[in-house]
Amino acid sequence: MDSSESLEELLMMNSEESLDEFLQSIPKVHRWGNNDLVKLNGVGIDPKYVPNAVRALNDFKPLPNDVILASFPKTGTTWLKSLLFSITYRSFKESLANIHPHVLVPTIEVQGFEGFESSTHDSRRLYATHTPYQILGSTHDLSNCRIIYITRNPKDTLISMWHFTNKMKDADGSLPLEEAIENFCSEIIPCGPYYDHVMGFKTASLEKPEYIFFITYEELMEDTKTHVKRLAEFLGCPFDKEEEVEEVVKNxxxxxxxxxxxNKSGDFTSWFPVPFSSYFRQSNIGDHKSYLDAKTIEHIDALTKEKFHGAGFMYGI
Incomplete structure (x- = not known):
């Protein structure tokens, strides 16, 4: 059974029992830390998140005013969730001091719609996804949504994923860096392949720039204020005063x-086995240089040239 047939069959299942049986029958492609991955539509997925992902694909009906924050894991998602929430719900700015960004802007395939509905503050719905465009765009009419996609240098993304994985409750330092590198380069990682994920949204953003806003973590880091204003304009809610922009950036x-x-809490969430504090790690652009040797950097750069530069996207090196 190939991966595309797997997804089609999953979407037709309407019971937890049949879904569980089907997942048991799919061969595991590799381990990422302590978790086996299955491949559906060519995408690496932890089986325990498949039920919510299937419900999201089946039940989610995008509305014209919806905002989707799309990203590959560990590319600046938490920060961008905070920024987008502050831009979109300005009268609720105190919420960030009391509620974690991943609760305010839930990821539908992880938390499901219960978390999403509780986060809605007005008619505009704001949520996140790690689902690749190749799947999301083929299963939903996204023509009237606003999609904001953030990506990050592949080497820094790899290091951030490695750190995050080893903070999981059941990890116990279970993912050696060498194994993480091998898996990343072999494109067997959660939500991966990384390069396909990025290029799916990059290509779509070039075809539909009025609906898809594509930004890199590095751009956002280097000139946060300018890009916050661009994001607000893209969403149709520009700032009236410069002080408002500065307040969002500061907060x-x-x-x-x-x-x-x-955000300091050591409590593990009910929907993902990491403490809230694990979503925040101070790292600069080029953080990978402290962890990867020259040979590994050269190997990943060669892969980046093939996957990105070969497709006309001059990024990642």
Whole structure:
């Protein structure tokens, strides 16, 4: 059975029992940390998140005013969730001091619609997904949504994923860096392949720039204020005063976000086995240089040239 047939069959299942049986029958492609992965539509997925993902694909009906924050894991998602929430719901700015960004802007395939509905503050719905465009765009009419996609240098993404994985409750340092590198380069990683994920949204953003806003983590880091204004204009809610922009940037800074007690919590979430604090790690652009040797950097750069530069996207090296 190939991966595309697997997804089609999953979407037709309407019971947890049949879904469980089907997942048991799919061969595991590899382990990422302590978790086996299955491949559906060519995408690496942890089986325990498949039921919510299937419900999201089957039940989710995008509305014209919806905002989708799409990303590959560990590419700046938490920070961008904070920024987008602050831009979209300006009268609820105090929420960031008391509620974790991943609760305010839930990821539908992880938390499901219960978390999403509880986060809605007005008629505009804001949520996130790690689902590749190749799947999301083929299963939903996204023509009237606003999609914001963030990506990050592949080497820094790899290191951030490795750190995050080893903070999981059942990890116990279970993912050696060498194994993480091998898996990343072999394109057997959660939500991966990374390069396909990025290029799916990059290509779509070139075809539909009025609906899909594509930004890199590095761009956002280097000139946060300018890009916050661009995001607000893209969403149709531009700022009236420069002071408003500065306040959003300040309130969503690493120092301010990590000072809130809710983001320091060591409690594990009910929907993902990591403490809230694990979503915040101070890292600079080029953080990978502290972890990867020259040979590994050269190997990943060669892969990046093939996957990105070969497709006309001059990024990642």
């Amino acid at each position: 969503c800074s690493f120092d301010i976000l990590t000072s809130h007690e809710v």
